[in-house]
Amino acid sequence: MKVKSLAVVLTLFSSIIVSLLAAENDREVREIDRYLRGSKILTTHREGGPLYGKRFVTEAHFCPSGKFFLKTHWERHTILDNFEQGGGERSGI
8 A cells, every 4th residue: 555655656746847847948948939039140160170171151030920040051162272162041930
């Protein structure tokens, strides 16, 4: 009898902890979403060395409606002095 009671109490306790953690995560997600809505962010970074590395530029647009648009562009010079570039776009909710 005591083992069943303990199992029920532990199960109930663990489900309460899981729901509290999920609520905390939801609150943090809502705060981040509220902070980013309507903003534009531009980031740049480089991978590789200063001479032959690849340079990335990423633009992120967060609409007030909750949608986002990402646009990435990269470019590099090769060892044969060729110029390569590429990129992509992504959007979502």
